[in-house]
Amino acid sequence: MSTGWAGTERAAGSCLAANDWICGEYIRSRSQELTEATVQHVWITVASVLIGVAVAFPLALLARARPRFAGPVLGLTTLLYTIPSLAMFSLLLPFFGLSAALVVTGLVLYSLTILVRNIMAGLEAVPAEAREAARGMGYGPARLLWEVELPLALPALMAGIRIATVSTIALTTVGALVGKGGLGNLIDDGVQTTFKAQVLTASVLCVLLAAVADLLLLGVQRLLTPWTRVRTAEVKVR
Amino acid sequence: MSVVSGAWTWLTTGANWSGEGGAWHRLGEHVYVSGVALVLACAIALPVALWLGHIGKGGALAVNISNAGRAVPVFAVLALFMLTPLRSAGYVPTIIALVLFAVPPLLTNAYVGMREVDRAVVEAARGMGMSGGQVFLRVELPLAYPLLMTGLRSAAVQVVATATIASMVGQGGLGRIITAGFNTYNTPQVVAGALLAALLALVVEGLLVAADRLLSPLRRTVPSSG
Numbered sequence: 052m053s054t055g056w057a058g059t060e061r062a063a064g065s066c067l068a069a070n071d072w073i074c075g076e077y078i079r080s081r082s083q084e085l086t087e088a089t090v091q092h093v094w095i096t097v098a099s100v101l102i103g104v105a106v107a108f109p110l111a112l113l114a115r116a117r118p119r120f121a122g123p124v125l126g127l128t129t130l131l132y133t134i135p136s137l138a139m140f141s142l143l144l145p146f147f148g149l150s151a152a153l154v155v156t157g158l159v160l161y162s163l164t165i166l167v168r169n170i171m172a173g174l175e176a177v178p179a180e181a182r183e184a185a186r187g188m189g190y191g192p193a194r195l196l197w198e199v200e201l202p203l204a205l206p207a208l209m210a211g212i213r214i215a216t217v218s219t220i221a222l223t224t225v226g227a228l229v230g231k232g233g234l235g236n237l238i239d240d241g242v243q244t245t246f247k248a249q250v251l252t253a254s255v256l257c258v259l260l261a262a263v264a265d266l267l268l269l270g271v272q273r274l275l276t277p278w279t280r281v282r283t284a285e286v287k288v289r
Numbered sequence: 290m291s292v293v294s295g296a297w298t299w300l301t302t303g304a305n306w307s308g309e310g311g312a313w314h315r316l317g318e319h320v321y322v323s324g325v326a327l328v329l330a331c332a333i334a335l336p337v338a339l340w341l342g343h344i345g346k347g348g349a350l351a352v353n354i355s356n357a358g359r360a361v362p363v364f365a366v367l368a369l370f371m372l373t374p375l376r377s378a379g380y381v382p383t384i385i386a387l388v389l390f391a392v393p394p395l396l397t398n399a400y401v402g403m404r405e406v407d408r409a410v411v412e413a414a415r416g417m418g419m420s421g422g423q424v425f426l427r428v429e430l431p432l433a434y435p436l437l438m439t440g441l442r443s444a445a446v447q448v449v450a451t452a453t454i455a456s457m458v459g460q461g462g463l464g465r466i467i468t469a470g471f472n473t474y475n476t477p478q479v480v481a482g483a484l485l486a487a488l489l490a491l492v493v494e495g496l497l498v499a500a501d502r503l504l505s506p507l508r509r510t511v512p513s514s515g
Contacts, residue, residue, distance in 0.1 A: 137450075137457070138490070144480065225362075228468075254362065
């Protein structure tokens, strides 16, 4: 028994020594490091997307209420999206220093493009009859927005949030430039020390994180818009 | 303010532009790898997308490739390549990574462009006796052109941005000015490099917008009718 255990231990340890791509011993021995990096990755992503939505929403409303702002708002967010991520983070360096705030700010600026577009598209797609009916029932502008337009725009808004979240998870890795890249830090460290297991594990975790986030948001969308589910179910029955 | 003037000083110092690690050399590397990758990506993605769009199959493929392209971090792919024997193959790992990330926008937009061509127009063209090839060249392709160019623009922007990240794994390009600045705690140099990279991306985008307007197949018919 004891020789067998020692044998597996040696085999497990040797995958680190041999610098294998897949190494269970790496995941076991560095689980704390991996968890910390994943936690940092998640909170940077969540903060960026939440702030992104909070900024994009008023921008989209402004562009809708004052059509002459629509062009500049869309143009500016598209312009921001054109700037390479590494350059964006570097341009923010004088303002934020080597901090997570730098990475979050950069990611927020990127998420604006997709979020503003989707919120505007969602609000534009609200049927005029629904709006008229609500006005006829005496809804004021705020209540109209909150109780009629927003729920109807929700599928487009959620689609935007899903795309923004998945892209943000991928882009967070570039934050390794300032040491605040979540799993990107492990990739950065691994590439400099040619540590294959670390680079592959962190990369796979990034993709898994994006897939899980996408599915979770899809679930949230289903929960928030039960009427769309009923409609598709009816179509299937027919 | 001192950073801005520092960056300006860096940019206007001739010594920073010349030599092996100079800005001109880095710009040349950046344009070279981006250009090669974009041409290769077009050669791979466009025939597949246009063919699938023409026969009306493979919609799920186009959408899934686009989603996967978004979820995979550029930095991770570049890092993985640098741990394979490719690392000693010069610009090859960067170019392969750039191609991988340029294919999804090209493929998806070209496919969607082809599928969004009004079916009634295609039917009418067939009714006029056009062959499959004629319908493709004279009806579907001109009508799919706007989305084709959108795909080319997002692919080009993606490629220029990805080429910058290549510097984080020790590859060439304008990003190297940025990473070298980080290594020596030289913030003005970081900002100067970032300005150059951002400017290049904006110039590429601007050139493609201009090319789009000049080459649009629908544009030519407007003056003749008016």
